[in-house]
Amino acid sequence: DVQLLESGGGLVQPGGSLRLSCAASGFTFANYAMNWVRQAPGKGLEWVSRIGGSGTITYYADSVKGRFTISRDNSRNTLYLQMDALRAEDTAVYYCAKGQSGGQAAALNYWGQGALVTVSS
């Protein structure tokens, strides 16, 4: 079975940094694009970032571009999101989500349980 397990969430002060990890199992990790999606408390879903299977192609939402960095280690079957210069509006549950394929055009067919990031002083 496909499993995605996020870790690394927590409380951080504005301007601080945090790194989320997503450990994947149950599929050939390197063959699939991976995404981060977030959901602020009581709000809707917001796509954050995508990385291709090889890790060379990345995309970001305008709201995080220049502050967040997505990466992956295919030898460890792990996805990362490095979050710098955090703001209060980055407070959300962050989900890692698997693309249906390795290509750019892929819906998100498996989601992790989420990691809560709270940015507050």
Next chain:
Amino acid sequence: DIQMTQSPSSLSASVGDRVTITCRASQDINYYLAWYQQKPGKVPNLLIYAASTLQSGVPSRISGSGSGTDFTLTISSLQPEDVATYYCQKYNSAPLTFGGGTKVEIK
């Protein structure tokens, strides 16, 4: 960037009713449209991809249609377990924008 607009933002219907949710893209996205269901306190779940292809395990009372800019999610006979918020998402190219969501409740 392409914007995704869902309507209505919420609805209340009786068990057995036919429910329709619409999603409009600000530009042509062909058939690259997915629908997700998020039950209260739960993780989002993929229902439909390629505008009308049902994900494995999704009940057949749920269907999707449309292409280009206008899309529809239909629940043919609303059941109590369908109480959830539904989101559309474009995925032809980044950014993979979600619609604002439609909260479905039982009357």
